[in-house]
Amino acid sequence: MSFTTLDKANYMISAMARLLKDAESAFMGVASFLPFMAIVIAKKLYNPDLIWYSIVGYNPNPKHLPMSTVHPWISKYCDAKLQLAELFDISARGELDVVFLAGAQIDQRGYLNNSHVYINGKRIQFPGGAGGALLHATARRPIVWQGKHDRRIFVKEVQRITAAGKPYRVVSPLCIFKFDEKAGKLVVDTIHPWSSYKEIKEKTEFEVNDAPTTPPPTEEEIELMNRIDPHGIRKIVLE
Amino acid sequence: MSFTTLDKANYMISAMARLLKDAESAFMGVASFLPFMAIVIAKKLYNPDLIWYSIVGYNPNPKHLPMSTVHPWISKYCDAKLQLAELFDISARGELDVVFLAGAQIDQRGYLNNSHVYINGKRIQFPGGAGGALLHATARRPIVWQGKHDRRIFVKEVQRITAAGKPYRVVSPLCIFKFDEKAGKLVVDTIHPWSSYKEIKEKTEFEVNDAPTTPPPTEEEIELMNRIDPHGIRKIVLE
């Protein structure tokens, strides 16, 4: 069986959407196509009461995946206004359930580096962690995601800690990690069907384990994904 | 020459309006009929650029004196929304020029008591100083006013300091005090024509001085007062 890039994006989105089944609330920041899709799907299929704190307003109900998470489309369909500042306060008060966070580097502890790295003494600048430093530290269940999986991204220890916190899950294009409270580190929870323990071991700097296969997206989920994103914008993340 | 209660209110309003001739901005709080009139007159006759921070909005342009300083009428004619919190911040940043403050007790230092007094061991409760504690301490030119003048109100030392600050002027129904920076206390600046040094001395607990007569309101001012407040609500304060 072969998997296209779109199939892989769909697996990741489906996995994230299912993680929201019992969630009270979720926030995603900028540049987050996959979490956007996951939240819309979760609200439509599994958890209509899920509160969506968006950067452009409270509880949006967008029809399509836009090319930008602050696209004017989205704010048209909100239930109320919401300032980014208020979202941060909600998290600071310990009231935010799920937050989606990306990591340019992700380490075994679940810490993220979105700041910069030095490679052979040369600085490589990332965009910065946006709201991550606060949200990773204070949201109840941070879900970390990455569109690529290699040894420069999944590292033993990030060069710079932009955001520290315990991820609820880490969703990569090869597998899903969960946080092992006892060991205080990430362990592989499921492996996507196009990958393997061997591949993950090769492409991860820290120690990994074998794990069962990630369940596939349902037809209903895929149909909905295609409706929300008919042009496959969601693939960009994995390219 | 005899003076009605309305005449006396007009003198006080006129004096306060003229104090606003060179003012940059002014704020008045609740229960402030005389300052309300003074600001409207100053804006119409002397200082069209005067910024009026009102409790219901920014730069209102009301047609009449309402029975309440938070009357819905007023907010209809504002240039922008303004939260009370923002007004306080403006003053805390040292950017508020004039503030009008009432004092249930006013002492020689210019301190105000709007909290409570004990008379023969019995507590007499006042409403509280509203925003006064902050505004008196941080506005550039606090103007204090009172509708009555007796020895229980104009005291050597207030029983409770609700608000501490240096008044730019204190406007009473008998006279106007200003703050003597060197002596660090209030001195009489002008005496209203229906009163006298003798009367003020009798009715003030702290030491007072003789002073020139307060100039009368102009016809233009009085005409405007009658237009804004045709029913003479402004008298209530002196009754």
Next chain:
Amino acid sequence: MVVMSLEEAAERVKDGSLICLSGNLLYRIPAAFVRELARQGKKDLRVMKTAGGYDVDLLCGLGCAKEVIAGFVSFEAFGLAKNFRKAVEEGRVKYSENTCYTVIAALRAAAYGIPFIPIADISKSYFVKERGFKFVENPYGGGKVLTVPAIKPEFAIIHVQKADEDGNALIYGPWFEDVLMARAAEKIILTTEMIVPKEDLRRDIDAVWIPSYKVVAVVEVPKGAYPGACPPYYDPDFEMMEKYANLDEEGLKKHIWEVRP
């Protein structure tokens, strides 16, 4: 489903709760809700507001409040709040006097989830010591800075013009501290002039600043601010306020049953 009757909503407020009331003096006050609290005979409420009038006075006069955290309680042109005053003078109600600014500061700290917040130096005011406000050393230099600790109301009781049935709500005109108290409180109880469809609220989105996430009750109460104003629908009833201002305890007891809801 958070839409319910006034009675059910008021039942959620237990004796001893710390509640924060919307509006200012006679403007968009949760008057009907406060009357219902009194009809249900609540006790020991702690009532917070920058500038209270009818609402605070009524709860004090009928023995529902044990503490008032405020900067001002009065009726403006209609004189002093007699029942509040008497209750404080007789020691039945503790007036935890603040200045409106420190009430706001305490709500800000609660809204931000921080334990305290620096404020301007108002330390000559007697209540600073009485309330226990403390100085901290500015860690960036420049000496000591006065602070106010967070106060987190259990309920923000807010009367609005329009809400949807989930509890998203708009406010027309001045907010006073209402959006701030919505952010600071644990839970929100909304009374609203009308419950409207979501689409109606969305058309007015720039006024919709109370999101539903901690709204536990939405009650449709036309004229819910009476005798206060709720613009653009009605002005204050000054005649009623003049009458109210002279009521004693017996008069108050009648008042809350006569003026419905």
Next chain:
Amino acid sequence: MVVMSLEEAAERVKDGSLICLSGNLLYRIPAAFVRELARQGKKDLRVMKTAGGYDVDLLCGLGCAKEVIAGFVSFEAFGLAKNFRKAVEEGRVKYSENTCYTVIAALRAAAYGIPFIPIADISKSYFVKERGFKFVENPYGGGKVLTVPAIKPEFAIIHVQKADEDGNALIYGPWFEDVLMARAAEKIILTTEMIVPKEDLRRDIDAVWIPSYKVVAVVEVPKGAYPGACPPYYDPDFEMMEKYANLDEEGLKKHIWEVRP
């Protein structure tokens, strides 16, 4: 009279100023104003924003900025902000990295006139030490609390949909940090899709949250956020952004003269 041309308004910003920019990524950014700053060859600007994109990148790429105080600078779907990135990597621009939350906290402290403000504990993040954020002892007990010092921008540069000629302004849709930066900054420069009569603004009063008192310039600039969006008038120009994302310094120099204003 604060209505003036884009050129005159930009002349008010001197080399070395600390400016804070409105909007977020591609949404209601003061793009035309930023291009004018670049055309005037400003130097050593300190640029503050929670999440910048086109605006911050342009000022970095053309040598106008010496420091960026932000939580994020990127183009989302259009890749990394290449010119920002290069300027930081080569040490021409100092990236004073924050998290969006601490940019907001610094603006809050400035708006409130307080020297610092407590925040949630994010002390494991490397930039907390680099920025010099300090702990204080909570004077009400419970241990140490992290704080952020106030940052007061000299100018808030805000692109809005409508303003009157005194500088009162409304914002439709999300505010992002714009009303906060208006409160925090010393002075405000507004660019606006249209200057409207006061009465028009009053009819929309519930969206009018920028009062004029510290507005020093109002400039009518239709499409002033282009290539960003300014709802409800226009969406982002994604094609232009795709093109922009690949411009080098020479391309940038042309871009600011080709895209007018």
